[in-house]
Amino acid sequence: MAILEVHNIEKHFGPTRVLEDISFALEKGQALAIIGSSGSGKTTLLRCLNFLETPDKGRIVVGGETLFDAEGPNSRKEQDIRRKRLHFGLVFQSFNLFPQYTALQNVTLASQLLAKERPDFKQNKKQIFAQIEEEGRELLERMGLANRAGHYPSQLSGGQQQRVAIARALALKPDILCFDEPTSALDPELTGEVLKVIRGLADQHTTMIIVTHEMAFARDVADQVMFMDRGLIVEQGPARQVIENPREERTRQFLARYH
Amino acid sequence: MFWTTPEFPVVVKALNEGFLVTLQLFFVTIIGAVPLGLIISFGSMSRWAPLRRPVRWALARKGRKPGRVAKALSAFRPISLICRLVVWAIRGTPLILQIIALFYVPGMLDLFTWGGGESSRFAAVAVAFIINYACYFSEIYRGGIQSVPVGQQEAGQVLGMTRTQIFFKVTLLQMIKRIVPPMSNEIITLVKDTSLARAISLKEVIWVAESFMKGNQGISGLLWPLFFVAVYYLVFSGVVTLLLGRLEKKLAYFQ
Numbered sequence A: 001m002a003i004l005e006v007h008n009i010e011k012h013f014g015p016t017r018v019l020e021d022i023s024f025a026l027e028k029g030q031a032l033a034i035i036g037s038s039g040s041g042k043t044t045l046l047r048c049l050n051f052l053e054t055p056d057k058g059r060i061v062v063g064g065e066t067l068f069d070a071e072g073p074n075s076r077k078e079q080d081i082r083r084k085r086l087h088f089g090l091v092f093q094s095f096n097l098f099p100q101y102t103a104l105q106n107v108t109l110a111s112q113l114l115a116k117e118r119p120d121f122k123q124n125k126k127q128i129f130a131q132i133e134e135e136g137r138e139l140l141e142r143m144g145l146a147n148r149a150g151h152y153p154s155q156l157s158g159g160q161q162q163r164v165a166i167a168r169a170l171a172l173k174p175d176i177l178c179f180d181e182p183t184s185a186l187d188p189e190l191t192g193e194v195l196k197v198i199r200g201l202a203d204q205h206t207t208m209i210i211v212t213h214e215m216a217f218a219r220d221v222a223d224q225v226m227f228m229d230r231g232l233i234v235e236q237g238p239a240r241q242v243i244e245n246p247r248e249e250r251t252r253q254f255l256a257r258y259h
Numbered sequence B: 001m002f003w004t005t006p007e008f009p010v011v012v013k014a015l016n017e018g019f020l021v022t023l024q025l026f027f028v029t030i031i032g033a034v035p036l037g038l039i040i041s042f043g044s045m046s047r048w049a050p051l052r053r054p055v056r057w058a059l060a061r062k063g064r065k066p067g068r069v070a071k072a073l074s075a076f077r078p079i080s081l082i083c084r085l086v087v088w089a090i091r092g093t094p095l096i097l098q099i100i101a102l103f104y105v106p107g108m109l110d111l112f113t114w115g116g117g118e119s120s121r122f123a124a125v126a127v128a129f130i131i132n133y134a135c136y137f138s139e140i141y142r143g144g145i146q147s148v149p150v151g152q153q154e155a156g157q158v159l160g161m162t163r164t165q166i167f168f169k170v171t172l173l174q175m176i177k178r179i180v181p182p183m184s185n186e187i188i189t190l191v192k193d194t195s196l197a198r199a200i201s202l203k204e205v206i207w208v209a210e211s212f213m214k215g216n217q218g219i220s221g222l223l224w225p226l227f228f229v230a231v232y233y234l235v236f237s238g239v240v241t242l243l244l245g246r247l248e249k250k251l252a253y254f255q
């Protein structure tokens, strides 16, 4: 069964329709790459999944549970939206690390705050925090940043910052991790280290949605590729097929610009 | 020289008492205006628009598109409007007028009187100062809050933080870092503005110094106490500048 099902999502900003009838499914452990030209609605789609935007129509189902249904009664209560958000993680194009916290603190902050809601928090505070820190350090190590735990974001390179951001998103163990052009804000020589980390996550079967302009990366790392144009899904299929042998003329035209 | 005259100890003692009043006014204003300013800044950023829903509902029922009137009504945000009007009125008029108005107008309108004693004068002046400075602070806060990129808030949201957590754990410190320099300016201005309290004869340090020109405790015609008061202000604003500078340094560890 698919871990994520998106049904007929539609989103308007004022009079402009940004997403139109978006439907797709994602299997657990698979990586989906979304490609498409600027303004085609890729970011908006990820923001809808992460409840930063509210779709006007459609449904979002994760693990069989309907998280959002435009027709249904949707709780606007912060508490409920927060809980739903935790199914997803989002890595931003511009990292958005918290500048006043070290790399490690960036990774552990949200877990610490969530732990405060646990019933056993008061008794086991020390243990819980120690474990969160331990996990944070492990994550940073996996990102190749073991010796940067105490650095502030301003002391890190863009590539290092983005890897901290990935660790931060992973810390909450989301069902689906979303990336919005994770390397577009980086100098070309720094994209490699970030892509390598994401590739590693794919090898460990992390369920991911990756918006990217790196076509070779999408082909090699993703299982599925989805091409969007003007808010519509034009084509979706196995990564290699869509990138190397697209069925749709529009996909072909788009890809031609990348060769 | 003036410090060898027999009046010197008498004058200094009186000035010290006056400066104590100045200090009290300064600290009371800070303690009151810092949080009140935050409330006003939240108020002026409030997006509460009570007419939006009814307008949308009425339009939907009639199946009409929103016109100019409907758009204006939907955009009516009373809390924000009131706060911004108050800020405009307070920042657009001299503090000295506000002090005088607050002290005399309630009595003229038979609402209440502050009374005539020194402590009631102090209360009236303190309220005027707190409101005035809260309005200035609120604009600084607003700038500070809005200068923190939305991405910070969104990162917090995506990590499942509550709005309160985001404010206190993510935004607040970044905002403080940005507002410390403009706040320092206002606070130094406040040190000197306290002297406006003499408009309703509060016995702060300038009032006391002037009294030795006009006649006080059998001493009159002295000009030096007024200039001597500058030393008090310089020392105090020096200390304040030093402390705020230290805070600024403390926050320099991140960008």
Ligand SMILES: Nc1ncnc2c1ncn2[C@@H]1O[C@H](COP(=O)(O)OP(=O)(O)OP(=O)(O)O)[C@@H](O)[C@H]1O
Pocket: A013, A018, A036, A037, A038, A039, A040, A041, A042, A043, A044, A045
């Ligand atoms: N908050 C908003 N208000 C109004 N219009 C918006 C808003 N956000 C996005 N849009 C519009 O929606 C459309 C899709 O934007 P989106 O950012 O999703 O595109 P994208 O595919 O991510 O593009 P890019 O590759 O440049 O990041 C654009 O035309 C954009 O101008």
Ligand SMILES: [Mg+2]
Pocket: A042, A043, A044, A180, A181
């Ligand atoms: Mg985008």
